[in-house]
Amino acid sequence: MTEYRILLVDDDPDFAASTTALLQSAGHSVLWAKTGEEALRMARQDRPDLILLDVMLSERTEGFFVLQEIRRDTELKDIPVIVISSIYAECPGFRVSPEKDWLPAERFLAKPVDPITLITEVRRVVEEKGKGEGR
Amino acid sequence: MKFVKMKKEELDFFVSVLSAFGEVHAPIRRGQQVVIGTPARWSDVCLEYARTTLPPKKYVLPPREVMFTFDGAKGYQDLLNEARKPIVLFGVHSYDIYSLNILDTVFLGGSYKDPYYSTRRENLAVIGIDFQPDEHHFAYSTDTDFVDHGFDLFFHDIGDFYLVRVGTSRGDDMANKSGCLFMAPEEKDFKEFKRRSAQRRAAYVTHVDLRDLPEILEMEYRSHIWEEIGERCLSCGTCSFVCPTCYCYDVRDECSIGDRCGQRSRYWDSCLYRTHALVAGGENFRKDRASRIKFRYYHKQRGFVAEYGRPSCVGCGRCIVACPAKIDIVSVIMAVRGEKDAHGNKDFGSKSL
Numbered sequence: 001m002t003e004y005r006i007l008l009v010d011d012d013p014d015f016a017a018s019t020t021a022l023l024q025s026a027g028h029s030v031l032w033a034k035t036g037e038e039a040l041r042m043a044r045q046d047r048p049d050l051i052l053l054d055v056m057l058s059e060r061t062e063g064f065f066v067l068q069e070i071r072r073d074t075e076l077k078d079i080p081v082i083v084i085s086s087i088y089a090e091c092p093g094f095r096v097s098p099e100k101d102w103l104p105a106e107r108f109l110a111k112p113v114d115p116i117t118l119i120t121e122v123r124r125v126v127e128e129k130g131k132g133e134g135r
Numbered sequence: 136m137k138f139v140k141m142k143k144e145e146l147d148f149f150v151s152v153l154s155a156f157g158e159v160h161a162p163i164r165r166g167q168q169v170v171i172g173t174p175a176r177w178s179d180v181c182l183e184y185a186r187t188t189l190p191p192k193k194y195v196l197p198p199r200e201v202m203f204t205f206d207g208a209k210g211y212q213d214l215l216n217e218a219r220k221p222i223v224l225f226g227v228h229s230y231d232i233y234s235l236n237i238l239d240t241v242f243l244g245g246s247y248k249d250p251y252y253s254t255r256r257e258n259l260a261v262i263g264i265d266f267q268p269d270e271h272h273f274a275y276s277t278d279t280d281f282v283d284h285g286f287d288l289f290f291h292d293i294g295d296f297y298l299v300r301v302g303t304s305r306g307d308d309m310a311n312k313s314g315c316l317f318m319a320p321e322e323k324d325f326k327e328f329k330r331r332s333a334q335r336r337a338a339y340v341t342h343v344d345l346r347d348l349p350e351i352l353e354m355e356y357r358s359h360i361w362e363e364i365g366e367r368c369l370s371c372g373t374c375s376f377v378c379p380t381c382y383c384y385d386v387r388d389e390c391s392i393g394d395r396c397g398q399r400s401r402y403w404d405s406c407l408y409r410t411h412a413l414v415a416g417g418e419n420f421r422k423d424r425a426s427r428i429k430f431r432y433y434h435k436q437r438g439f440v441a442e443y444g445r446p447s448c449v450g451c452g453r454c455i456v457a458c459p460a461k462i463d464i465v466s467v468i469m470a471v472r473g474e475k476d477a478h479g480n481k482d483f484g485s486k487s488l
Binding site for chain 1: 142145147148150151152154155158159173174175176177178312313314315316
């Protein structure tokens with residue numbers, strides 16, 4: 001099983017713990033960042049194969065801004081990102097579909113995420129980006 | 136013009152979606168100042184600001200710009216690719232939008248269109264927002280407190296909502312991309328817009344009459360006032376750099392002699408610099424500071440009027456705030472008119488700083 005290094009960005013410790021356990025059981029290593037600033041610092045330091053990014057961190061759109069910064073940074077812009085968020089459930093006023101070509105992420109997954117779907121999408125997104133080598 | 140409205144509390148969602156149109160730049164607080172930059176989060180964005188340190192002109196006429204490289208083997212290669220990066224400027228005041236329109240007449244008008252400026256301008260989306268004038272704004276006097284073109288969207292504060300003017304098809308695309316965030320305005324929204332606009336106009340404390348200023352400047356060409364201001368001026372060029380419509384630039388070729396290659400760059404210049412009017416052969420048409428600072432006032436308030444029909448000053452107040460010698464353009468104009476300034480003086484310095 002190919003192992004990827006995944007940076008999980010989420011301020012919810014319970015979600016982080018359960019998702020970390022799931023990804024580790026699939027053979028991946030997981031780094032955890034609670035804030036956008038921490039995520040950018042860890043991404044520059046550790047160069048993960050994939051970033052799982054929540055949107056609603058300390059501010060409800062913080063994840064979107066973090067994603068913009070990732071795409072601006074020449075060191076980080078090629079790292080694939082899957083956005084995992086409950087923003088559409090928690091903010092019903094915001095109904096702009098992520099598929100409408102404005103979100104520069106590889107995938108959007110709505111919380112709660114089916115574990116099989118998450119594992120499958122992680123592998124698919126990283127392989128699509130051409131990072132098929134194990135560590 | 137098309138009008139829509141949006142709940143103020145959903146502005147962060149809208150700015151998130153704007154990324155589909157380019158890299159979003161907005162006013163952000165940096166220490167005591169507000170600059171235009173890329174916000175790390177929504178709370179970094181500062182929409183209630185008096186003025187940014189540098190104006191938006193830096194996006195269409197950068198302080199330093201490599202125009203092209205040249206090489207004996209490869210010839211000329213322009214660097215327009217970088218200028219094609221789409222950028223969205225969010226939260227721009229009306230006088231700054233007006234200033235971009237003025238720069239357009241300089242760089243895009245006439246028979247020669249500046250390709251570097253035009254490429255950046257085409258890829259720059261502009262979203263305007265209302266502002267509350269402070270003691271240094273005189274945009275009402277320069278007719279720049281309201282702008283009718285040069286923006287893709289313009290947000291007007293009407294309490295819990297923004298009334299939004301859609302200025303271009305790109306602005307319309309932005310509103311459509313955000314879908315449910317925008318809705319049709321009602322009669323009460325227009326009423327509130329008019330009420331607040333009147334309030335904002337009444338809030339200006341600094342007024343300066345510019346209508347006959349070109350002629351008065353003609354009369355005062357040999358006035359002692361220019362010598363007095365020249366003594367005070369440091370020729371630092373700060374006023375030029377913070378001015379949204381100053382556009383002088385210097386062009387330099389930087390060569391690598393051994394490799395027979397190099398690049399041509401342009402840099403912001405200032406008519407206050409000693410070398411600005413220095414020509415080949417050593418003649419300097421404006422050797423002293425008094426003549427240089429007089430030139431600046433004459434260019435902005437008389438020469439530009441003759442060529443383009445209006446003064447290039449947009450009443451933003453940046454030069455007043457930034458001048459280390461505390462020279463206040465409003466006080467200077469009033470002194471030239473023989474009038475007292477707001478402090479009851481015939482001096483031309485800003486006492487409030």
